[in-house]
Amino acid sequence: MNKNLERLYNGLWKENPTFVLMLGMCPTLAVTTSAINGIGMGLSTTVVLVLSNMMISALRNLIPDRVRMPAFIVVVASFVTIVQFLMEGYTPSLYSSLGIYIPLIVVNCIILGRAESYASKNPIIPSMFDGIGMGLGFTVGLTLIGIVREILGNGSVFGAVITPLNDFHISLFGLAPGAFIVLGFLVAIMNVVRRNMEAKGKPLPAVQGCLGGDCAGCSLSSACTGKSLVHHVEQLPPVDPKDVAKPASEAPSVKHTANAKNTEDVEKSGSDSSYADDKEVGKGENK
Amino acid sequence: MSDLLKVSSSPHVRAKDDTSRIMLYVILALLPTTIFGIVNFGLKALLLVCVCIATCVASEYLFEKAVGKKSTIKDLSAVVTGLLLGLNLPYTVPVWQAILGSIFAIVVVKMLFGGLGQNFMNPALGGRAFMVISFAATMTHFEYDGVSGATPLQLLKSGEMVNTFDMLIGRTAGTIGETSALCILIGAIILILLGVIDLVIPGVYILSFVIFITLFGGHGLDSTYIVAHLCGGGLMLGAFFMATDYVTSPITPLGKVIFGICLGVLTGLFRIFGNSAEGVSFAIIFSNLLVPLIERVTVPRAFGIVKEQKPKEVKANE
Numbered sequence: 001m002n003k004n005l006e007r008l009y010n011g012l013w014k015e016n017p018t019f020v021l022m023l024g025m026c027p028t029l030a031v032t033t034s035a036i037n038g039i040g041m042g043l044s045t046t047v048v049l050v051l052s053n054m055m056i057s058a059l060r061n062l063i064p065d066r067v068r069m070p071a072f073i074v075v076v077a078s079f080v081t082i083v084q085f086l087m088e089g090y091t092p093s094l095y096s097s098l099g100i101y102i103p104l105i106v107v108n109c110i111i112l113g114r115a116e117s118y119a120s121k122n123p124i125i126p127s128m129f130d131g132i133g134m135g136l137g138f139t140v141g142l143t144l145i146g147i148v149r150e151i152l153g154n155g156s157v158f159g160a161v162i163t164p165l166n167d168f169h170i171s172l173f174g175l176a177p178g179a180f181i182v183l184g185f186l187v188a189i190m191n192v193v194r195r196n197m198e199a200k201g202k203p204l205p206a207v208q209g210c211l212g213g214d215c216a217g218c219s220l221s222s223a224c225t226g227k228s229l230v231h232h233v234e235q236l237p238p239v240d241p242k243d244v245a246k247p248a249s250e251a252p253s254v255k256h257t258a259n260a261k262n263t264e265d266v267e268k269s270g271s272d273s274s275y276a277d278d279k280e281v282g283k284g285e286n287k
Numbered sequence: 288m289s290d291l292l293k294v295s296s297s298p299h300v301r302a303k304d305d306t307s308r309i310m311l312y313v314i315l316a317l318l319p320t321t322i323f324g325i326v327n328f329g330l331k332a333l334l335l336v337c338v339c340i341a342t343c344v345a346s347e348y349l350f351e352k353a354v355g356k357k358s359t360i361k362d363l364s365a366v367v368t369g370l371l372l373g374l375n376l377p378y379t380v381p382v383w384q385a386i387l388g389s390i391f392a393i394v395v396v397k398m399l400f401g402g403l404g405q406n407f408m409n410p411a412l413g414g415r416a417f418m419v420i421s422f423a424a425t426m427t428h429f430e431y432d433g434v435s436g437a438t439p440l441q442l443l444k445s446g447e448m449v450n451t452f453d454m455l456i457g458r459t460a461g462t463i464g465e466t467s468a469l470c471i472l473i474g475a476i477i478l479i480l481l482g483v484i485d486l487v488i489p490g491v492y493i494l495s496f497v498i499f500i501t502l503f504g505g506h507g508l509d510s511t512y513i514v515a516h517l518c519g520g521g522l523m524l525g526a527f528f529m530a531t532d533y534v535t536s537p538i539t540p541l542g543k544v545i546f547g548i549c550l551g552v553l554t555g556l557f558r559i560f561g562n563s564a565e566g567v568s569f570a571i572i573f574s575n576l577l578v579p580l581i582e583r584v585t586v587p588r589a590f591g592i593v594k595e596q597k598p599k600e601v602k603a604n605e
Contacts, residue, residue: 170387172421181395 004129011133017110018141018183019190024110027101028142029179035158038146039139040094041101044083046135049111051079053119053131060120072115077106110134141186148182149173306403310363312483316474317370317528323470324463328378332463336373338382342389343369350398364403368392371411371528374464375521375568376418380425388418408575409535412568419568427563431460439519440564443512451511454518461520468518475527488536489526491547492554493517499555521567522554529568535575542578542585549574549581 017023027045032038055075056063063071084102087095095102105111114134119127150156153173155165172178325333347365351358372392376385392414397406406413419426429438438461439449453459457467464471478484497513506512517523530536530550537546550570557566 168383170421171423172417175420177420 003126007126007129008133008136011130011135011137012140013137015134016137016141016190017134018138018145019187021110021113023113024108024138026104027108028145029176029183031098031101032142032146032149032179033174034150034154034156035143035146036094037097038142038144040087040091041098042135042139042142044087044098044102045105045108045110045138046132048076048079048083048105049114049135049138050128050131052076052111053114053127054124055079056115056119057122057124057127063120068116068120069112072112072120073106076111076115080105110138144186145179145182148186149178152182153178306362306364309483310367312478312481313367313528314363314370316477316481316483317367317374317464319470319473320374320464320467320524321370323457323467324374324378327457327466328463332378335376335378335380335382335385336370336463338385339373339376339389340366340369342386343372343393346390346393347398350394351402356402359402362403365393368397368410368414371409371464372414374524375411375415375462377426377429377462379428379430380418380422384418384422384425387421388414391417404534406534407579408572409529409532412529412572412575415568416572429460429462431458436460438564439515440558443515443519444558444564448511449515449519451514451518454515459519465521465524468523471523471527475523478527478531484527484531487540487543488530488547488550491544492526492530492550493522495548495551496522496554497551499552500559503555503559505559516558520558520565525554525567525571526550530571530574535578537578537582537585539582539585539587541587542581545581545585546574546578549577 011017015021018028024045027041031041052072052075056072059071059075080103083105084095087098087102114130118130122130147157150158151162151165152170153175155162155169170178173182321336325336343365344360348358348360351360369389369392372389373385376388392410395417396408396413397403397410400406428435430436437445439454439459442449449459454466455468457470459466475484475489479486497517500506500513500516501508504512504516530546537543553570553573554566557570558564
């Protein structure tokens with residue numbers, strides 16, 4: 001159960017997809033003209049994310065590694081189609097204001113990222129919580145951006161007009177540049193809060209996952225090229241001052257094997273993108 | 288002379304120029320335009336210009352205080368930004384909009400990118416662009432003598448004739464500082480005599496613009512039309528005071544020429560084929576963005592150095 005809570009925390013704060021990982025920027029910038037749009041987009045993505053995470057996790061031992069991407073897309077696209085029809089039927093106004101961005105959830109990189117880096121390697125229940133955490137993190141991010149943009153650009157919150165702001169609309173915030181500016185300021189605020197928390201002695205795990213060496217929990221791992229490097233550099237035995245001081249008898253051979261292993265792995269991951277590496281990880285987990 | 292000579296390692300001869308002195312020269316050169324604008328449009332114009340300057344200086348001071356940087360308001364660059372922004376507004380703009388525009392110019396365009404010398408576009412024009420997009424209604428509403436009317440450029444665009452003498456003097460509708468071509472030229476001459484700007488960028492800008500409207504303006508070499516286009520709108524103000532901004536214009540000789548041509552062609556495109564009658568500020572902003580590229584391709588060859596042979600491309604391992 002603890003692990004599930006950790007997944008929720010991870011999605012909402014530590015690796016918030018909007019403010020930390022910067023994933024899914026297309027819907028983030030395009031549909032957040034109002035708070036309602038932000039919530040609608042966030043929740044529909046959450047539903048797809050949870051369902052696809054569970055489905056992919058359930059199928060993780062059946063999907064061959066070589067064709068996992070098309071398989072993931074098929075799963076995601078099926079759920080998106082269901083969500084799309086449901087929204088068209090029950091929330092037609094939201095459906096029309098989100099427009100093309102509903103079908104585009106299929107290629108949302110948060111969903112593919114979670115499928116690739118988490119759901120395909122973990123059991124169903126943690127994957128579900130991972131989806132909920134990531135989805136809610138996305139929803140919170142989009143809603144925040146939507147609220148700020150709606151107040152500044154339109155003088156209202158969730159459609160309710162704020163009377164004192166009637167004459168003070170800044171239409172830039174309803175347009176795309178406003179989305180970039182608001183996102184930038186929110187990320188800056190979040191970074192300040194993060195830094196303050198770290199300074200207060202609550203050490204937060206490294207942002208961006210990658211440097212922590214925990215590639216399984218990192219949703220960037222599918223696109224990340226540097227991970228094997230970081231991974232193996234960290235696994236290298238630390239150079240002992242004694243070894244350096246010793247005349248070359250044992251030390252060179254130890255170093256040589258370590259180096260060879262390192263370069264070999266780097267070349268492998270370099271030549272075949274991340275396939276070879278992931279396959280090994282996958283095998284290890286399947287056993 | 289003894290003041291100029293220092294016993295130290297090179298450089299041995301130092302000029303007295305520093306940022307605040309150059310900014311002071313620019314303010315001095317803008318004075319005729321500012322005074323004319325205030326006389327022309329009344330005290331509301333004075334209020335607007337003062338508000339812009341005060342907000343710019345205050346937001347630079349407060350931002351630097353908030354992030355714990357050394358205060359740089361003494362270099363007067365914020366004053367110049369505020370003054371230029373104020374001169375770029377119609378005098379009917381509400382004060383709160385001018386304040387927001389000034390804050391945007393300083394905080395977002397200038398300070399967030401690292402302060403003076405790091406901004407990628409002219410802060411005053413960035414602030415103006417923000418206001419044109421956000422407050423389109425007030426920013427394109429012009430009055431003259433209390434009567435709302437079209438600017439000469441808008442008249443030209445709709446095919447009517449304009450009085451070029453009035454435009455030269457500045458007795459037309461427009462933003463506070465753009466109407467009088469004469470005052471701007473006086474300021475430009477001051478700047479050139481003081482050695483603050485050189486003529487390359489404004490010269491190439493105006494020349495290429497004239498060529499462009501002669502070719503595509505539909506009036507051929509009609510001198511009234513060309514003079515009206517030159518004196519109308521922000522062309523003069525932009526060419527001499529904003530396109531020549533040290534930070535956002537190229538430093539290479541060839542780069543300056545390319546930059547000027549970009550400006551001229553873009554201004555012509557926006558004015559003749561665009562929706563709105565004016566295009567100087569967006570042309571300058573857009574060209575500002577091209578400056579790093581322009582500088583990269585126009586690095587001059589240092590004397591005595593043979594052009595470096597391109598190293599053979601090593602195949603990347605990835």
